[in-house]
Amino acid sequence: xxxxxxxxxxxxxxxGSGFFFLSILTAVGxxxxxxxxxxxxxxxxxxxxxxxxxxxxxLSLLIMAVFMPLWGANGxxxxxxxxxxVRQSALNMSLAxxxxxxxxxxxxxxxxxxxxxxxxxxxxxxxHLVLSFAVLAATIIAATSPYNMVLNAxxxxxxxIGPWLAFVILSISLKLALLIGQQRVWPIAAVxxxxxxxVVTPVVIVAALRGLRTEAGR
Numbered sequence: 001x002x003x004x005x006x007x008x009x010x011x012x013x014x015x016g017s018g019f020f021f022l023s024i025l026t027a028v029g030x031x032x033x034x035x036x037x038x039x040x041x042x043x044x045x046x047x048x049x050x051x052x053x054x055x056x057x058x059l060s061l062l063i064m065a066v067f068m069p070l071w072g073a074n075g076x077x078x079x080x081x082x083x084x085x086v087r088q089s090a091l092n093m094s095l096a097x098x099x100x101x102x103x104x105x106x107x108x109x110x111x112x113x114x115x116x117x118x119x120x121x122x123x124x125x126x127x128h129l130v131l132s133f134a135v136l137a138a139t140i141i142a143a144t145s146p147y148n149m150v151l152n153a154x155x156x157x158x159x160x161i162g163p164w165l166a167f168v169i170l171s172i173s174l175k176l177a178l179l180i181g182q183q184r185v186w187p188i189a190a191v192x193x194x195x196x197x198x199v200v201t202p203v204v205i206v207a208a209l210r211g212l213r214t215e216a217g218r
Protein backbone atom coordinates (compact mmCIF):
# COMPACT_ATOMS: atom_id res chain seq x y z
CA UNK A 1 0.00 0.00 0.00
CA UNK A 2 2.85 2.38 0.90
CA UNK A 3 4.62 1.57 -2.37
CA UNK A 4 1.48 2.38 -4.33
CA UNK A 5 1.05 5.65 -2.43
CA UNK A 6 4.64 6.71 -3.03
CA UNK A 7 4.32 5.85 -6.72
CA UNK A 8 1.18 7.95 -6.99
CA UNK A 9 2.90 10.79 -5.16
CA UNK A 10 5.88 10.67 -7.52
CA UNK A 11 3.58 10.60 -10.55
CA UNK A 12 1.61 13.57 -9.28
CA UNK A 13 4.79 15.49 -8.47
CA UNK A 14 6.19 14.81 -11.92
CA UNK A 15 2.94 15.83 -13.60
CA GLY A 16 2.55 18.96 -11.47
CA SER A 17 6.18 19.96 -12.08
CA GLY A 18 5.68 19.60 -15.81
CA PHE A 19 2.61 21.84 -15.84
CA PHE A 20 4.35 24.34 -13.53
CA PHE A 21 7.36 24.61 -15.84
CA LEU A 22 5.03 24.90 -18.83
CA SER A 23 3.17 27.77 -17.16
CA ILE A 24 6.47 29.58 -16.60
CA LEU A 25 7.43 29.21 -20.26
CA THR A 26 4.00 30.45 -21.32
CA ALA A 27 4.19 33.49 -19.06
CA VAL A 28 7.70 34.40 -20.22
CA GLY A 29 7.05 33.80 -23.90
CA UNK A 30 3.90 35.91 -24.05
CA UNK A 31 4.76 38.70 -21.59
CA UNK A 32 8.41 39.61 -22.09
CA UNK A 33 7.98 42.06 -24.97
CA UNK A 34 7.86 45.19 -22.81
CA UNK A 35 11.13 44.26 -21.13
CA UNK A 36 12.79 43.64 -24.50
CA UNK A 37 11.55 46.98 -25.86
CA UNK A 38 12.68 48.89 -22.79
CA UNK A 39 16.13 47.31 -22.88
CA UNK A 40 16.73 47.88 -26.59
CA UNK A 41 14.67 50.87 -27.72
CA UNK A 42 14.30 52.67 -24.40
CA UNK A 43 11.43 53.08 -21.90
CA UNK A 44 9.79 55.74 -24.06
CA UNK A 45 9.16 53.14 -26.77
CA UNK A 46 7.14 50.88 -24.45
CA UNK A 47 3.75 52.70 -24.25
CA UNK A 48 3.07 52.78 -28.05
CA UNK A 49 3.40 49.00 -27.98
CA UNK A 50 2.21 48.04 -24.52
CA UNK A 51 -1.07 49.96 -24.55
CA UNK A 52 -2.39 48.54 -27.85
CA UNK A 53 -1.27 45.11 -26.64
CA UNK A 54 -3.22 45.64 -23.44
CA UNK A 55 -6.29 46.28 -25.58
CA UNK A 56 -5.60 43.09 -27.51
CA UNK A 57 -5.27 41.16 -24.25
CA UNK A 58 -9.06 40.87 -24.11
CA LEU A 59 -8.62 38.21 -26.79
CA SER A 60 -6.49 36.18 -24.38
CA LEU A 61 -9.31 36.34 -21.85
CA LEU A 62 -11.69 35.16 -24.56
CA ILE A 63 -9.41 32.24 -25.39
CA MET A 64 -9.19 31.23 -21.73
CA ALA A 65 -12.96 31.44 -21.28
CA VAL A 66 -13.71 29.39 -24.39
CA PHE A 67 -11.07 26.69 -24.22
CA MET A 68 -10.25 26.00 -20.55
CA PRO A 69 -13.53 24.06 -20.03
CA LEU A 70 -12.33 21.66 -22.72
CA TRP A 71 -9.70 20.29 -20.32
CA GLY A 72 -12.36 18.84 -18.03
CA ALA A 73 -14.65 17.82 -20.89
CA ASN A 74 -11.82 15.97 -22.61
CA GLY A 75 -10.91 14.26 -19.36
CA UNK A 76 -14.45 12.94 -18.97
CA UNK A 77 -14.54 11.74 -22.58
CA UNK A 78 -11.16 10.03 -22.22
CA UNK A 79 -12.37 8.27 -19.07
CA UNK A 80 -15.12 6.67 -21.16
CA UNK A 81 -12.71 6.03 -24.06
CA UNK A 82 -14.68 8.29 -26.37
CA UNK A 83 -11.63 9.21 -28.44
CA UNK A 84 -13.58 10.10 -31.56
CA UNK A 85 -15.49 12.78 -29.62
CA VAL A 86 -12.25 14.28 -28.32
CA ARG A 87 -10.71 14.30 -31.78
CA GLN A 88 -13.77 15.82 -33.49
CA SER A 89 -14.35 18.31 -30.68
CA ALA A 90 -10.75 19.52 -30.91
CA LEU A 91 -11.09 20.09 -34.66
CA ASN A 92 -14.46 21.85 -34.38
CA MET A 93 -13.32 24.07 -31.51
CA SER A 94 -10.08 24.88 -33.29
CA LEU A 95 -11.91 26.16 -36.35
CA ALA A 96 -14.75 27.87 -34.47
CA UNK A 97 -12.50 29.37 -31.82
CA UNK A 98 -10.06 30.76 -34.34
CA UNK A 99 -12.95 32.27 -36.26
CA UNK A 100 -14.47 33.91 -33.18
CA UNK A 101 -11.13 35.35 -32.11
CA UNK A 102 -10.35 36.62 -35.62
CA UNK A 103 -13.74 38.34 -35.93
CA UNK A 104 -13.52 39.80 -32.43
CA UNK A 105 -10.00 40.99 -33.14
CA UNK A 106 -11.09 42.58 -36.39
CA UNK A 107 -13.73 44.55 -34.51
CA UNK A 108 -11.09 45.69 -32.02
CA UNK A 109 -8.91 46.96 -34.85
CA UNK A 110 -11.78 48.83 -36.50
CA UNK A 111 -12.84 50.44 -33.23
CA UNK A 112 -9.35 50.95 -31.82
CA UNK A 113 -9.12 54.69 -32.51
CA UNK A 114 -12.38 55.34 -30.71
CA UNK A 115 -11.49 53.00 -27.83
CA UNK A 116 -8.04 54.55 -27.40
CA UNK A 117 -9.43 58.08 -27.45
CA UNK A 118 -12.02 57.27 -24.80
CA UNK A 119 -9.61 55.14 -22.75
CA UNK A 120 -6.43 57.24 -22.63
CA UNK A 121 -7.24 60.30 -24.72
CA UNK A 122 -4.90 59.60 -27.63
CA UNK A 123 -3.91 57.15 -30.34
CA UNK A 124 -0.51 55.81 -31.41
CA UNK A 125 1.17 55.88 -34.80
CA UNK A 126 1.58 52.12 -35.25
CA UNK A 127 -1.29 50.89 -33.09
CA HIS A 128 -3.13 49.29 -36.01
CA LEU A 129 -0.02 47.31 -36.96
CA VAL A 130 0.53 46.19 -33.39
CA LEU A 131 -3.12 45.22 -33.01
CA SER A 132 -3.23 43.43 -36.37
CA PHE A 133 -0.29 41.19 -35.52
CA ALA A 134 -1.60 40.68 -31.99
CA VAL A 135 -4.91 39.51 -33.45
CA LEU A 136 -3.06 37.20 -35.83
CA ALA A 137 -1.11 35.68 -32.94
CA ALA A 138 -4.27 35.28 -30.86
CA THR A 139 -6.04 33.57 -33.77
CA ILE A 140 -3.18 31.09 -34.17
CA ILE A 141 -3.12 30.43 -30.42
CA ALA A 142 -6.89 29.92 -30.45
CA ALA A 143 -6.60 27.40 -33.28
CA THR A 144 -3.96 25.50 -31.28
CA SER A 145 -5.52 25.68 -27.82
CA PRO A 146 -8.01 22.78 -28.21
CA TYR A 147 -5.06 20.48 -28.87
CA ASN A 148 -3.27 21.85 -25.81
CA MET A 149 -6.36 20.88 -23.86
CA VAL A 150 -6.22 17.37 -25.30
CA LEU A 151 -2.62 16.97 -24.13
CA ASN A 152 -3.53 18.42 -20.74
CA ALA A 153 -6.37 15.95 -20.36
CA UNK A 154 -4.01 13.14 -21.34
CA UNK A 155 -1.63 14.33 -18.63
CA UNK A 156 1.14 15.08 -21.10
CA UNK A 157 2.85 18.41 -20.48
CA UNK A 158 6.20 17.24 -21.85
CA UNK A 159 5.18 17.35 -25.55
CA UNK A 160 4.27 21.00 -24.96
CA ILE A 161 7.39 21.98 -23.02
CA GLY A 162 9.78 21.29 -25.90
CA PRO A 163 8.09 23.53 -28.49
CA TRP A 164 7.36 26.22 -25.90
CA LEU A 165 11.00 26.30 -24.83
CA ALA A 166 12.03 26.61 -28.48
CA PHE A 167 9.41 29.34 -28.95
CA VAL A 168 10.74 31.36 -26.01
CA ILE A 169 14.37 31.12 -27.12
CA LEU A 170 13.72 31.76 -30.81
CA SER A 171 11.17 34.55 -30.38
CA ILE A 172 13.30 36.45 -27.85
CA SER A 173 16.36 36.14 -30.09
CA LEU A 174 14.49 37.39 -33.14
CA LYS A 175 12.90 40.28 -31.24
CA LEU A 176 16.24 41.42 -29.88
CA ALA A 177 17.78 41.24 -33.33
CA LEU A 178 14.91 43.22 -34.88
CA LEU A 179 14.96 45.97 -32.27
CA ILE A 180 18.67 46.72 -32.08
CA GLY A 181 19.10 50.28 -33.36
CA GLN A 182 15.39 50.64 -34.16
CA GLN A 183 12.73 52.90 -32.65
CA ARG A 184 9.64 51.40 -34.29
CA VAL A 185 8.67 48.37 -32.29
CA TRP A 186 5.65 46.94 -34.13
CA PRO A 187 7.68 44.21 -35.92
CA ILE A 188 8.11 42.26 -32.70
CA ALA A 189 4.34 41.81 -32.54
CA ALA A 190 4.65 39.87 -35.80
CA VAL A 191 7.35 37.60 -34.39
CA UNK A 192 5.09 36.10 -31.72
CA UNK A 193 2.48 34.80 -34.15
CA UNK A 194 4.99 33.70 -36.78
CA UNK A 195 7.21 31.72 -34.42
CA UNK A 196 4.22 30.24 -32.61
CA UNK A 197 2.71 29.07 -35.90
CA UNK A 198 5.97 27.49 -37.03
CA VAL A 199 7.27 26.02 -33.77
CA VAL A 200 4.39 25.36 -31.36
CA THR A 201 1.23 24.75 -33.41
CA PRO A 202 2.33 21.82 -35.61
CA VAL A 203 4.13 20.01 -32.78
CA VAL A 204 1.20 20.34 -30.37
CA ILE A 205 -1.39 19.20 -32.92
CA VAL A 206 0.66 16.19 -33.99
CA ALA A 207 1.42 15.25 -30.37
CA ALA A 208 -2.25 15.49 -29.39
CA LEU A 209 -3.46 13.32 -32.27
CA ARG A 210 -0.66 10.83 -31.69
CA GLY A 211 -1.50 10.69 -27.99
CA LEU A 212 -5.14 9.94 -28.80
CA ARG A 213 -4.10 7.12 -31.16
CA THR A 214 -1.80 5.68 -28.50
CA GLU A 215 -4.54 5.76 -25.85
CA ALA A 216 -7.06 4.24 -28.24
CA GLY A 217 -4.66 1.40 -29.02
CA ARG A 218 -4.27 0.33 -25.39
